[in-house]
Amino acid sequence: MNEQGCETFVSDCHVRAAVELVRHTWDPVVVSALRMGPTRRSVLLDRIAGASDKALTESLRRLASRGLIARTPQEARRDAAVYELTPLGASFARGPLAHLAEWAAENQGALSSTA
Numbered sequence: 001m002n003e004q005g006c007e008t009f010v011s012d013c014h015v016r017a018a019v020e021l022v023r024h025t026w027d028p029v030v031v032s033a034l035r036m037g038p039t040r041r042s043v044l045l046d047r048i049a050g051a052s053d054k055a056l057t058e059s060l061r062r063l064a065s066r067g068l069i070a071r072t073p074q075e076a077r078r079d080a081a082v083y084e085l086t087p088l089g090a091s092f093a094r095g096p097l098a099h100l101a102e103w104a105a106e107n108q109g110a111l112s113s114t115a
Contacts, residue, residue, distance in 0.1 A: 018096065021066070021068070021092065021096075021097075022097070022100070024058075024059060024062060025055075026048070026051050026055050026056065026058075026059040027059050027062060027063055028097055028100075029048055029051070029059075030044065030048065030051075030056070030059045030060065030063060030069075031063065031068060031069070031085065031089060031092060031093050031097060032093060032097065032101070033047050033048055034069060034083060034084060034085045034089070034093070035085065035090075035093050035094075037084065038072075038082045038083065038084035039082065039083055039084070040080065040081070040082055040083070041056065041060065041081065041083065044056060044060075044083065060083060063089070067086055067088050067089070068085065068086060068088055068089035068092060069083050069084065069085055069086060069089050070083070070084055070085075070086050071083055072084070
């Protein structure tokens with residue numbers, strides 16, 4: 001147990017909170033795509049193969065509401081904005097998400113054979 005009286009691996013505690021960050025298919029992909037730096041939505045849509053306009057919009061909203069990304073409106077166009085990782089989002093992208101991607105790459109064969 002930790003200081004909040006929460007067992008680390010109990011589903012109602014930290015694991016559940018962490019899994020929420022990767023639960024939606026496109027959320028971790030968007031976070032990974034934003035590792036390259038601040039990006040406009042249209043560029044993200046081109047960069048992320050297979051993501052629909054609606055899926056990207058929903059993902060950007062979810063990630064912003066969780067404090068992982070920031071949306072900065074651009075003065076040149078009212079409907080244009082740039083998205084970027086917040087410090088929290090960058091720590092997630094460089095830490096747990098990067099480790100998860102490395103693990104998946106290392107175990108791709110085993111994961112593919114069980115599908």
